[in-house]
Amino acid sequence: MKVKNLKWGPSGPRPLPQGHKSWLAYWTSNYGRSVSVCKNKDCDNIPSDGGHVMPLDGKRSNNWYIVPLCNECNSAKNKQEFEVERRHLVGISNQLS
Ligand SMILES: [Zn+2]
Numbered sequence: 001m002k003v004k005n006l007k008w009g010p011s012g013p014r015p016l017p018q019g020h021k022s023w024l025a026y027w028t029s030n031y032g033r034s035v036s037v038c039k040n041k042d043c044d045n046i047p048s049d050g051g052h053v054m055p056l057d058g059k060r061s062n063n064w065y066i067v068p069l070c071n072e073c074n075s076a077k078n079k080q081e082f083e084v085e086r087r088h089l090v091g092i093s094n095q096l097s
Contacts, residue, residue: 002081003089005074006052006064014052014064014092023050027066030090038070041083045070053089056081065089 020026027050028034038045047068054064067084 001084001086002056003053003065003067003084004056004081005069005078006054023052023066024048024068026050027068027090030066031088035068035088038073039067039084039088040069040073041085043070043073043082045072049074052092053084064092066092 016023017026020029024047035047037043038047048071049069050066051069051074052064053067067088067090072078073082
């Protein structure tokens with residue numbers, strides 16, 4: 001599914017939930033295992049961050065997700081939509097907003 005990086009959303013990143021040292025660690029503990037490849041389907045780099053992304057369907061803009069991304073895909077320069085697998089998305093709890 002197509003997503004866009006929420007670095008470019010209006011409200012910025014949400015606060016990291018307690019007990020996790022990074023968004024990538026949050027993703028790993030919720031997903032159940034770590035991964036070694038950036039989850040942008042067009043990218044094979046090593047993931048460095050848990051990137052904040054939002055699906056492009058527009059109707060669920062409050063649904064934010066974390067997905068492992070490399071530096072490049074999570075960079076301020078990457079404003080393009082990209083394709084990820086839905087099963088790789090870990091939701092951010094609404095109570096954090
Ligand atoms: Zn990447």
